[in-house]
Amino acid sequence: MKFTPWKTMTTGSTIIVGLNSALQKRFILPPDDHLVPGNVHRARSVQLGVGGKGQDVAVTLTCLQYSGSLKLAQFVGSGAEGDAVYRMLVDLMGDDAMQLTVRPAGGMRTCTSIVAANSTTELVEPSDLIEESEVAELMSKLSAETTCSALCFSGSMPPGCPVDTYASIYDIVAGDHTICLIDTVVGLPELLRAISLKQRHGQTMLKINASELCRLAGVKTTGAETSGISSQEIMTAIKAFLCQHKPYAQQALSAIAITDGAHPAYLATMPVAAENEFRIFQIPVTNLLTEKRPLPWETWSRGSSTTLYPIGAGDAVAAGTLAAWKCLSSDDQQSSSLPPELSAVLQDDRVPSTRALLSAFSFGLACGTASCLQEQNSVLKPQDVLHFFNRGGRPAFLACDVIC
Structure with missing residues (x-):
């Protein structure tokens, strides 16, 4: 297996694989109401929108005015709800x-x-079964596509999809230079194996929540939700994860991007060539609960009791990371996938590869923070993204370690 150069082609579509779509309903309580189990709650308003992790990624990319010939590989169910989502x-x-x-x-x-004023609670319905013929129809549509320049796998699969569905999709649409962001653990071993066995492939990043990484790696955590997971536990989990998935993870991945809510994030960059040493960086994240107010833009003019909307923030992180990564890895600096005011803040971080990966993930984290200010899932304002990206601290090198 050989890595291709980190630069990618500018042609080819960006495919977001979001197989488990949904109709999203937001039941919004009055500003001072807290959700109390067993109580009767009367909504201030009810909103309908697009749901599903892959669909949320597409929503954020649209907010960022992404110009990467965006396409959604997805199942959108029948009936009134499916028709509404499709429209x-x-x-x-x-x-x-x-x-x-x-x-x-x-x-x-x-x-x-x-x-509610103090929290957002998510109620998720099960998906209907996808028939074998319907999976085959999706694969047929993908087979008719030309090689994509960027690819994102996001969220779970509906029942009926084989465990290697994501691996099969990668084999069909990924070329030698395709950058790939993985934001799911469903079918992950099969996907990593498919990428590693490809004779030549582009860079691949796994984005994962810190708690989920520790759970997968079998690492017990001591920190509560308020304090986050310690850097030592993160480093132990990264090494354990790579050992569990050896050799496919090392051969497939260029980096592992780890989020932990409002706590610092981490990026592990994989060894290259015959090296066996990986590096870990810590990236600051703005904590909106402790942010000084008022801030200089309209969305924060509502006073100190501003409600935050965290549902979909992780998908905004994925979308922003992919958009910035595509922008930074393009051969043609004049053909950016982001508008000038956004691409301008990234232009100095094109090389080396590690710097580009850190910058892309930092930009994604700013997108996740900005999305918490908007009621709708994964919606954001570019000026908010610029504020959080420009004021964020620089990534700090933590340590290096070897894969077992």
Whole structure:
């Protein structure tokens, strides 16, 4: 197996694989109401929107004015809920983005967010079964695509999809230079194996929550939700994860991006060539609960009791990371996937590869923070992203370690 140069082609579409779509309902309580189990709650308003992790990624990319020929590989169920989601996606992204959409016979699930002053609670319905013929239809649509320049796997799969579905999709659409962001642990061993066995492949980043990484790696954590997971536990989990998935993880991955809510994030960059040593960096994250207010933009003019909306923030991180990574790895600096005011803050971080990966993930983290200010999942304002990206601290090198 050989890594191709870190620069990628500018042509080819960006494919977001979000197989488990949903209709998103937001049940918003009055500003001073807290969610109390057993109590009757009357909503201030109810909103309907697009749900599903891959779909949330596409929403954020649209907010960022991403110009990467975006397409969604997805199942959008039948019935009124599915029709509503399909129409919303067409209105948001256009008909071309829906070329890889399959409408299965089963219905569309509804996910409900109960937004209170102190928390947001998510109620997730199960998805209907996807038939074998419907999986085959999706693969047929993907086979008709040209090689994509950027690829993102996001979220779970609906029942009926084989465990190697993501691996099969990678084999079909990924070329020698395709950058790939993985934001799921479903089918992960099969996907890593498929990438590692490809004779030549582009860079690949695994984005994962710190708690999920520790759980997968079998690392017990001592920190509570308020204090975050310690850097030592993170480093132990990274090494254990790489050892568990040896040799495929090392051969497939260029980096592991680790989020921990409002706590510092981490990026582990993989060894190259015959080296066996990986490096770990810590990246500061703005904590909106402790941010000084008022801040100089309209979204924070509502006073000190501003409600935060964290549902979909992780998907905004994935979208922002992918968009910035695509911008930084493009051969043609004049053909950016982001508008000038956003690409300008990234232009000095194109090389070396590690610097580009750190900058892309930092930009993604700023997107995740900015999305918490907006009621709708994964929606953000570019000026908020610029504020958080420009004021964020620089990544700090923590340590290096060897894979077992």
